[in-house]
Amino acid sequence: MYAITxxxxxxQLGTELDxxxxxxxxxxxxxxxxxxxVNEYLIEKELFKKRDIIRNFVSPDALLGVYATSRxxxxxxxxxxxxxxxxxxxxxxxxxxxxxxxxxxxxxxxxNPELDYHDMSTKPIRWSPNQLLSTGIEFTASYVxxxxxxIGPIFNVASTCSSTIQAIEIASLWLERGEPYVIVTSxxxxxxxxxxxxxxTGIGAASKExxxxxxxENRSGMVLGDAAVTFxxxxxxxxxxxxxxxxxxxxxxxxxxxxxxxxxxxxxxxGCEYAYEQAFKMAGISYDDIDFINAHGTATLIGDPVEIDxxxxxxxxxxxxxxxxxxxxxxxxxxxxxxxxAYGLETLRKKVIPPxxxxxxxxxxxxxxxxHNFSVEIPRxxxxxxxxxxxxxxxxxxxxxxx
Numbered sequence: 538m539y540a541i542t543x544x545x546x547x548x549q550l551g552t553e554l555d556x557x558x559x560x561x562x563x564x565x566x567x568x569x570x571x572x573x574x575v576n577e578y579l580i581e582k583e584l585f586k587k588r589d590i591i592r593n594f595v596s597p598d599a600l601l602g603v604y605a606t607s608r609x610x611x612x613x614x615x616x617x618x619x620x621x622x623x624x625x626x627x628x629x630x631x632x633x634x635x636x637x638x639x640x641x642x643x644x645x646x647x648x649n650p651e652l653d654y655h656d657m658s659t660k661p662i663r664w665s666p667n668q669l670l671s672t673g674i675e676f677t678a679s680y681v682x683x684x685x686x687x688i689g690p691i692f693n694v695a696s697t698c699s700s701t702i703q704a705i706e707i708a709s710l711w712l713e714r715g716e717p718y719v720i721v722t723s724x725x726x727x728x729x730x731x732x733x734x735x736x737x738t739g740i741g742a743a744s745k746e747x748x749x750x751x752x753x754e755n756r757s758g759m760v761l762g763d764a765a766v767t768f769x770x771x772x773x774x775x776x777x778x779x780x781x782x783x784x785x786x787x788x789x790x791x792x793x794x795x796x797x798x799x800x801x802x803x804x805x806x807x808g809c810e811y812a813y814e815q816a817f818k819m820a821g822i823s824y825d826d827i828d829f830i831n832a833h834g835t836a837t838l839i840g841d842p843v844e845i846d847x848x849x850x851x852x853x854x855x856x857x858x859x860x861x862x863x864x865x866x867x868x869x870x871x872x873x874x875x876x877x878x879a880y881g882l883e884t885l886r887k888k889v890i891p892p893x894x895x896x897x898x899x900x901x902x903x904x905x906x907x908x909h910n911f912s913v914e915i916p917r918x919x920x921x922x923x924x925x926x927x928x929x930x931x932x933x934x935x936x937x938x939x940x
Contacts, residue, residue, distance in 0.1 A: 834861025
């Protein structure tokens with residue numbers, strides 16, 4: 538099996554996993570990331586030049602990804618092996634930087650309607666090479682590799698909310714090929730991205746009140762968030778041999794889609810079921826072995842009931858503890874799975890499930906929810922399943938065990 542031996546995190550609650558988790562236990566909700574902390578760290582460590590950050594020459598996804606990776610490498614204590622793979626999970630990747638370019642071109646076109654943009658003699662807008670490089674969806678991976686001197690293969694997985702668990706599956710294949718470790722970095726920065734906000738508003742998936750209420754009867758949609766998490770993954774025997782600090786053991790995973798719609802999940806949750814069955818088969822455990830569920834819970838009108846119905850098929854006993862963290866930090870898109878896995882690891886360690894932010898009246902009483910008033914203490918906690926049931930029916934599940 539595969540061990541998580543290093544974690545770096547930055548989200549709306551902060552940059553320290555244990556402190557972030559304590560804030561979540563108190564029911565704190567935040568949709569704004571502290572960019573000053575991130576930028577100051579990157580400049581101090583000489584990972585980016587101050588002018589590139591101040592002038593927006595680098596996509597925020599890459600800034601967050603490099604930050605989280607630096608912290609994870611420090612945390613894990615792995616020896617630098619320059620040929621290991623770097624895998625990123627990001628729905629938007631360099632798209633935020635691309636949006637800035639489009640916005641500048643649009644502004645110029647509106648102010649200069651006489652310009653013909655098909656005429657190659659038209660004086661172009663000058664760009665920093667870094668800003669142009671940031672527009673590629675794979676360039677967070679490129680920046681991570683470049684920042685820390687990794688010359689092995691790099692990938693970006695862009696599969697909406699399933700991105701992180703798909704990236705972990707790819708990482709495990711490289712570990713089986715003999716790599717000593719693999720870097721998996723998940724990052725997305727869409728909270729202030731106008732095209733993304735407009736898109737989710739346009740399809741009716743964004744919260745009308747600007748508040749995310751997963752699994753609540755009065756939910757009205759998601760709130761976009763910014764986050765990055767990096768995991769250092771090693772084979773369990775390799776990690777134990779070097780006496781590494783192990784956060785958790787990945788026992789199984791499943792990745793699927795329900796082939797139903799490019800926008801919404803199938804009402805039957807076909808892909809979700811298949812992902813579950815793959816994950817539990819690989820882990821070799823029963824559904825009764827799960828101590829809590831770290832759910833997807835986007836607070837959308839369609840997605841939440843489908844997820845509940847799928848889980849009820851597999852967890853027939855009542856009062857299984859369940860939580861969605863999107864009520865506290867928003868929906869971090871490609872990074873959401875990683876953020877929620879990280880908090881699941883803290884739940885394993887501290888034996889308490891934090892409240893689901895915004896939840897007051899659950900849509901179903903089959904599961905035990907921590908709401909805005911209380912957390913749920915779990916006397917026995919060894920194993921949890923993380924759902925990432927995403928946009929357009931992408932579906933992933935991962936099972937993680939306590940060390």
